[in-house]
Amino acid sequence: MSDLKTIQNETLVGEPMNPGQGQSGAARFPFLAPAEKPGLLGMIESYEVIGLIARGGMGMVFEALDPGLMRRVAIKVLIPQLAASPEARARFLREARAAAAIDHPNVLPVYAVGECQGFPYLVMPLVVGESLHHRLKRNGPLPLDDLLRIALATARGLAAAHERNLIHRDIKPDNVLLETGGGSRVWLADFGLARAVHDSGLTRTGAIAGTPQFLSPEQAAGREVDLRSDLFSFGSMLYAMATGGPPFDERAPIAVLRRITEDSPPPPSEKRNDLPPALEDLIAHLMQKAPDDRPASALEIVES
Known part of the structure; x- marks a missing residue:
């Protein structure tokens, strides 16, 4: 072979993947804390969430700013149906941490893994x-x-x-x-x-x-x-x-x-x-x- x-x-x-546009504060998600600055969708821990990029069968992806490192990131949050399952939450975090250990130029890095308001999330580069x-x-x-x-x-x-x-x-x-x-x-x-x-x-x-x-x-x-x-x-x-x-x-x-x-x-x-x-x-x-x-x-x- x-x-x-x-x-x-x-x-x-081609065309770049839409990195997300700012959204009004009316679009609410149960894991988002109120925004500390105008024009933001909300907060996930210290990350300033700018807007929703995509929603899929497993998660929602948001564009956000990491204020500590001053870089744009993508945050994937487990959807509510899955976040309601303790087994799914634990597996998500376990597998995400394992993926974060892979250091390879053809694997999208995982910058951080966490849980906010009972919703597991992971932080990745914002890909153009x-x-x-x-x-x-x-x-x-x-x-x-x-x-x-x-x-x-x-x-x-x-x-x-x-x-x-x-x-x-x-x-x-x-x-x-x-x-x-x-x-x-x-x-x-x-x-x-x-x-x-x-x-x-x-x-x-x-x-x-x-x-x-x-x-x-x-x-x-x-x-x-x-x-x-x-x-x-x-x-x-x-x-x-x-x-x-x-x-x-x-x-x-x-x-x-x-x-x-x-x-x-x-x-x-x-x-x-x-x-x-x-x-x-x-x-x-x-x-x-x-x-x-x-x-x-x-x-x-x-x-x-």
Whole structure:
């Protein structure tokens, strides 16, 4: 099996993410303390919250200012449905602290982890960029050089986590962030946060935003997962990068789960003709139904 670096070597011969706008004080959240300055949404501990950036299946992301270091940051707060579960809160904090220990240029750093008014939160850099999901939605399949560059960077970040025996559990284009504005940085984000959803008792399809096209068969079947679960999801993401869409693209979540556990997607080469055979073989290897038939960890698919 060729690794991604070899495939890249053999093959190679936007718009910024909205960082959030100031919002009126009328938009209230139970974990926010009153703002100490005009024009702020509120306070999370010492952080001055400027506005809401995004809301997803697991958390709400706010733009904020860290007044101590005078830098803009993003703060992810666990949504109320999950924050109500002691198990989910504890898991969120535990996994976030584990992720904070990963020091790698392709892993989005975690600056701080805490709890405010019973709501766990983590503090991250404010990325000027977009998610891989938005890039694919706007442009469709990636050019081969971009595909390999982003895939290799993501795999390296995942390998750094796997070296610590940390499972991501939610590899998908939404969790890969791409720098814009002339930069080319790639970050893998949201390590381990999907575990909080699992521990909350919420149904899997209700807890994950959108349809669960990037779950592994063992996740879809509700079985225990290990590092190899991430690799199936990574293979599904490579498939989407190559073809413009996920390998299992049904409208109903239950139909997606069934196809993940029972079916094989058509080869990516049926949808584009410039893919190196080694890349298609790698995607097929990653997307084997049985974990024992996949690579053991991301370490196997990046440059030694």
